[in-house]
Amino acid sequence: MNGRDGTPFAITLGVGSSLANKTGSWRTERPVYRNALPPCNDACPAGENIQGWLYEAEGGDYEAAWRLLVADNPFPAIMGRVCYHPCQAACNRAHLDEAVGINAVERFLGDAALQAGWELPAPLPDTGRSVLIVGAGPSGLSAAHHLRRAGHRVVIREAGPLPGGMMRFGIPAYRLPRDVLDAEVGRLLGSGIELHLDDRVDDLMAASRGFDATFLAVGAHIGRRAYIPAGESAHILDAVGVLRDTADDQPPLLGRRVVVYGGGNTAMDAARTAKRLGAEEAIVVYRRTRDRMPAHDSEVAEALEEGVIMRWLSTIRHVDEGSMVVERMELDADGFPRPTGETEELAADSLVLALGQDVDLSLLDGVPDLEVVDGVVTVDDRMMTGHAGVFAGGDMVPSERTVTVAVGHGKQAARTIDAWLRGEEYRHAARPALADVTSLNTWYYTDAPASVRPTLDLVRRISTFDEVTLGLDEDTAVFEARRCLSCGNCFHCDNCFGVCPDNAVRKFAEGSGAGDNGRDYAFDLDYCKGCGLCVAECPSGAIDLVPEQI
Amino acid sequence: MTERLRFYQTGSFAVRNRLLPVVDASVQSDPGRANAITSGHRACQGCGEALGARYALDAAMRASGGRMVAVNATGCLEVFSTPYPETSWQIPWMHSLFGNAAAVASGVAAALRVTGRDDVRVVAQAGDGGTVDIGLGPLSGMFERNDDVLFICYDNEAYMNTGVQRSGATPPAARTMTTPAVGPHPGAPFGQGKDLPRIAMAHEIPYVATATVADLRDLEDKVTTAMSIRGARYLHVLVPCPLGWGSASRDTVRVARLATESGLFPVFEAHDGEVTSVTPIRRRVPVEDYLRIQKRYAHLFGEPPATGVIAHIQATADRNIRRYRIEEAPV
Known part of the structure; x- marks a missing residue:
């Protein structure tokens, strides 16, 4: 029962779509996809794209993750063991529960590569330089x-x-x-x-x-020496030498009681090595307090676990065969250690100096x-x-x-x-804005506590040079990678595509890069009213709202 | 109710989880979704109702295989989507009067049945005014007759389209044009208003559920469940209104989330008049967190703040948590 012009019953105008109404003209701010700098990447001394390789690892593509990693750092398996992971200290996940175990995942990838025999990318053609x-x-x-x-x-x-x-x-x-x-x-x-x-x-x-x-x-x-009055037969060594000789399979004779002088990582390594070489007691003498030790917390903690004894606020005054004189220090108002004149004798067979290297x-x-x-x-x-x-x-x-x-x-x-x-001057790339925790919508991340890396039995730790910290199995490593919040970078959660009340976000195939700024999404500015819902509900803070030029 | 997936980065909280199989993806993540209400509509920036309607109807379209008719009461949703001669609806859609959506939907369902096309499903939708006030008579009749209609109420807690007048769903203390923030008891009065999900449950219809735009998976699951059932079904969706609530347009989802996390809006489902599942509160917040970001409650936070009123609202949230045993719900 249509009208003469074909319009439905009781209608004088044909039905049109609201698509004719370009509501984008209401907008005073527009959403823009961005890549902000994740705090882990910001903190990494080797400039790794940690968020990037974790993203690949999350999906189970370990080789892609490893390839991204070695583009910046050719030693993932080494890093996963010796890096002091400043990335984890910066990780935004710590505001939710605990930092992502980046270092453990890095080691997993590094070990996976060695096991599978993945090769580093081939060099470019010879430049003649x-x-x-x-x-x-x-x-x-x-x-x-x-x-x-x-x-x-x-x-x-x-x-x-x-x-x-x-x-x-x-x-x-x-x-x-x-x-x-x-x-x-x-x-x-x-x-x-x-x-x-x-x-x-x-x-x-x-x-x-x-x-x-x-x-x-x-x-x-070159191990730094300090002048310490010593008797003729005092047994004094330097820590770098001790570590080098041990690595060379020519471990030095240290005796049953070993004193290590210094508070850095080398001091911890020397004391732990002394234990493994058979010393019954390894005593670290350091002139300040624990919180002022330059050694990293994990090293101090592991040394303590292994029975290394710490004498904070102490200096060595005199060394003799079989014993040394230690003076107690105290901190002055400015936190500097100063001598108190109180001394005591400490029985020790050798003194290892770990006072820094030149x-x-x-x-x-x-x-x-x-x-x-x-x-x-x-x-x-x-x-x-x-x-x-x-x-x-x-x-x-x-x-x-x-x-x-x-x-x-x-x-x-x-x-x-x-x-x-090439006759050019290297210029640092502009650093994007830091993706701090306030730019995230952490509601969307599931609650997932950090996984713990297994460690070797204490008995075997102090009697052998076997590796102390063990790796994660695949399930645990993937779990750990998936704890990543992907700060500042899109991880294809579709929230922007979903929460737009105006259906003004277009979605393209994942990885196609067919959207805005190489993303897989694009804003349809004909209809986007600039409400900012996509910005507010983006879990990783990967969308900015910028004022329109009106 | 949505089964929560753990340990997959965002689990099922986000619209999609790339780490999970496609079958677990939400309807909204599908580029081929129905987009029942498309771009160009005249809803305000950040409109919760436009969002909620697309979430619900796209899920219903998938569940019905695209064979579906929607009947719409008068209200914001109808006004902003169909300024003559344009329409935003990409599905069969009809509008009659403010109060008769349930009756019209019952009629559509009857007509389809007598013409042997009861594979075509009927959804009726209205705002809170068209549901709890003006359309309550026809709706109660539809429930009583157990007509084969899913009735969806998009609750934005006042008559927004006509300029924010109080409805039977306006919460106590909220400022509207007809309950201004003046006098000894500013805002809407305590002790009035209608709890329509409980009224619907009292009819012992097959399915009653509540949902919000802050939990897409939960909403889609409830629509899908509702569409799998024949008879009268009722879905009550909380849809924040930036204009009427005085919240930022970007905060629409956040406000709805705080409504549930504070306990002020219980999210549950009921079969045949009995509550069968309750969505747990994940991170409980005081009602103040919810109230503070809405200008309709600004008068509660003057100098001095109306601590008595805020405590009264908190007591309402606490009662909801007790009544629906929300804290006992499995997380």
């Missing part, structure tokens, strides 16, 4: 990895008998098993890097002839324009020294002395050197 790297520690190897991938010829000259630097001669095997170290270093060197062992560089200017750039990463291997800078003699301050080489924020074409990183430049920082230096230096070799 060559770079000399002095030192095969974490920094030198990291730089070598990135420079070789970019297609440059890389020659490493290492003074020691084996590659690895402090990873081999400073970190005990119970934290980093040698088979893991050898496997990851070997895989890296397999990409056509020339390594010369037992090949100390004494004169840099001579050595760098014929190379287009030089990267220095000789580390800090850099052997003798190879730099005759290099012009190089600045050395407090025993370390000055570099700019792109790792170049004052001498053009000479770069430096790792423990020999001013910074925190950890493997991860060294790896980060190597990567940064490689980028700068790569630009330098």
